[in-house]
Amino acid sequence: MSGPAIEVAALCKAFRLPHQKQTTIKEHFLHPFRRVTYETQRALDDVSFSVSPGEFFGIIGPNGSGKSTLLKILAGIYQPDRGTVQVDGLLSPFIELGVGFNFELNARDNVLINGTLLGLSRRDLDERFDDIIGFAELERFVDQRLKNYSSGMLLRLAYSIAIQVEFDILLLDEVLAVGDQSFQMKCFETFDALRAASKTVVFVSHDLASVSRFCDRVVLLQHGRIAGYGPTSEVLDLYLGGIEGAPIPAEPVR
Amino acid sequence: MATPAPAESGAHRALWRRFRHNLRILHVLAAMDFKLKYAGSALGYVWSVVKPLALFTMLYLVFGRIFDLRTISAYYPLSLLIGIVLFTFFAEATSLGMASVVERAELIRKLSFPRLVIPTSRTVGVAITFAVNVSVIAAFIAWNEIRPNWNWLLLAPLFVELFLFTLGVTLILATLFVRLRDVGQIWELFSQLLFYATPIIYPIGFLPPWARNIAFLSPFTQVLQDVRAIVLYQDLPENRITAADVFEGYGGRLIPIGIAAVVFVVGVVVFRRAAPSFAERV
Numbered sequence: 001m002s003g004p005a006i007e008v009a010a011l012c013k014a015f016r017l018p019h020q021k022q023t024t025i026k027e028h029f030l031h032p033f034r035r036v037t038y039e040t041q042r043a044l045d046d047v048s049f050s051v052s053p054g055e056f057f058g059i060i061g062p063n064g065s066g067k068s069t070l071l072k073i074l075a076g077i078y079q080p081d082r083g084t085v086q087v088d089g090l091l092s093p094f095i096e097l098g099v100g101f102n103f104e105l106n107a108r109d110n111v112l113i114n115g116t117l118l119g120l121s122r123r124d125l126d127e128r129f130d131d132i133i134g135f136a137e138l139e140r141f142v143d144q145r146l147k148n149y150s151s152g153m154l155l156r157l158a159y160s161i162a163i164q165v166e167f168d169i170l171l172l173d174e175v176l177a178v179g180d181q182s183f184q185m186k187c188f189e190t191f192d193a194l195r196a197a198s199k200t201v202v203f204v205s206h207d208l209a210s211v212s213r214f215c216d217r218v219v220l221l222q223h224g225r226i227a228g229y230g231p232t233s234e235v236l237d238l239y240l241g242g243i244e245g246a247p248i249p250a251e252p253v254r
Numbered sequence: 255m256a257t258p259a260p261a262e263s264g265a266h267r268a269l270w271r272r273f274r275h276n277l278r279i280l281h282v283l284a285a286m287d288f289k290l291k292y293a294g295s296a297l298g299y300v301w302s303v304v305k306p307l308a309l310f311t312m313l314y315l316v317f318g319r320i321f322d323l324r325t326i327s328a329y330y331p332l333s334l335l336i337g338i339v340l341f342t343f344f345a346e347a348t349s350l351g352m353a354s355v356v357e358r359a360e361l362i363r364k365l366s367f368p369r370l371v372i373p374t375s376r377t378v379g380v381a382i383t384f385a386v387n388v389s390v391i392a393a394f395i396a397w398n399e400i401r402p403n404w405n406w407l408l409l410a411p412l413f414v415e416l417f418l419f420t421l422g423v424t425l426i427l428a429t430l431f432v433r434l435r436d437v438g439q440i441w442e443l444f445s446q447l448l449f450y451a452t453p454i455i456y457p458i459g460f461l462p463p464w465a466r467n468i469a470f471l472s473p474f475t476q477v478l479q480d481v482r483a484i485v486l487y488q489d490l491p492e493n494r495i496t497a498a499d500v501f502e503g504y505g506g507r508l509i510p511i512g513i514a515a516v517v518f519v520v521g522v523v524v525f526r527r528a529a530p531s532f533a534e535r536v
Binding site: 015025026072075076077078079090094095096099100102104105109112113116117119121122 | 268274275278279281282283286289290293294360361362363364365366367434436530531533534
């Protein structure tokens with residue numbers, strides 16, 4: 001184990017956004033000669049960086065700077081147009097909590113769905129079911145459908161499943177944005193545990209306080225380009241000092 | 255750096271691990287599909303049996319009684335039921351599978367796993383319903399006092415062929431559906447057309463020879479007639495015409511089987527080629 005956990009080289013990604021979405025034949029027939037016009041949006045432009053094993057790595061930047069796109073490429077959800085991503089280690093398969101939750105089903109089924117999607121086996125889930133529910137403090141609501149859960153309950157359930165997953169590298173997109181104070185405290189405890197276990201974490205957040213508290217190094221994105229890359233305090237100074245006044249572009253597609 | 259040999263076995267293990275993970279996703283998605291289909295309904299799974307039976311009763315009353323098709327053969331009701339159950343599988347699997355990728359947009363945008371799992375799990379889910387319906391056919395078979403024989407083992411590969419053909423069609427449709435939602439409307443009409451173009455409510459013998467040649471190009475017709483010929487071996491010979499009869503010899507059966515195989519392979523290739531961009535399109 002000597003190489004970087006994640007190595008990103010000259011990554012480019014552009015989205016072609018049609019000006020008007022044409023998805024039915026009728027629209028094609030109604031305007032047969034009108035060419036669909038596209039706007040090319042460069043979500044990522046020549047992005048290179050590397051993350052060392054055991055590092056807590058932050059990705060920051062204003063809305064629409066390409067953070068989520070970058071994370072989705074790291075996770076293998078989007079394909080890059082150019083450039084390469086190399087990952088050494090078991091990547092957590094999720095970037096958001098509660099993927100695949102179905103609101104018509106109860107907690108038991110949803111633990112099975114979400115846990116399976118995240119890579120847990122049926123046996124793991126059976127063994128750990130009580131722990132998951134206990135940690136989420138949802139014992140009384142196990143047989144309730146998820147549509148009757150509050151958003152806090154949903155988040156607790158999603159979180160307790162996610163921490164059961166095995167990985168070397170964890171990708172997290174704005175997990176702190178939705179939780180309340182006590183949930184954040186739980187997250188922080190987990191982050192400390194992850195650091196202690198020297199797991200690699202790539203962390204997208206707008207919450208600069210937690211970025212500066214946990215991240216060893218940070219990459220700052222601006223209009224899809226790297227505007228800063230290095231130790232957290234330096235890049236944060238750069239971000240807060242230089243870029244805050246710059247115009248903020250529209251949020252790109254998901 | 256480890257020596258090459260352990261590294262290789264590590265890669266194998268990772269591959270195996272990923273494969274099992276994908277199988278588990280497939281299983282849980284199919285099981286939940288099946289569960290959700292009847293969520294909130296009082297009769298639940300019973301509906302998956304009641305629906306084809308109701309369709310059967312309706313068609314039997316109209317075509318069997320009023321148009322008197324039942325006088326052709328004592329096996330007409332069972333023949334009709336087999337046709338309805340097989341077609342229900344095909345129609346339901348293709349129409350539900352077509353929309354599956356778009357319906358699972360949330361998963362596709364947030365999770366990296368082979369997209370093939372999504373339509374496949376849908377098809378498996380519908381196949382579970384099909385298996386339940388086969389038990390109804392079995393009850394009819396017992397009622398008609400038809401004795402099973404060793405030939406019935408051939409039903410298994412025929413069902414596999416039907417499954418793979420259906421999956422191939424589904425994959426093509428699902429790929430198109432991501433780009434063009436009209437495919438949903440077109441396919442709905444087309445599968446109705448297919449229902450009447452296929453000898454389901456009328457015996458194959460009703461078709462003139464040239465039309466039989468066309469009908470047996472469809473792997474569905476081939477599977478249907480093979481299943482009927484195997485189960486209803488006491489039926490009239492003209493009701494047991496198979497692709498082998500029409501295309502002369504057992505080699506002739508390879509024509510629709512070949513078409514099924516091509517459709518499956520094309521489906522997988524087309525789908526896999528389009529899959530990397532699904533996250534941006536759905």
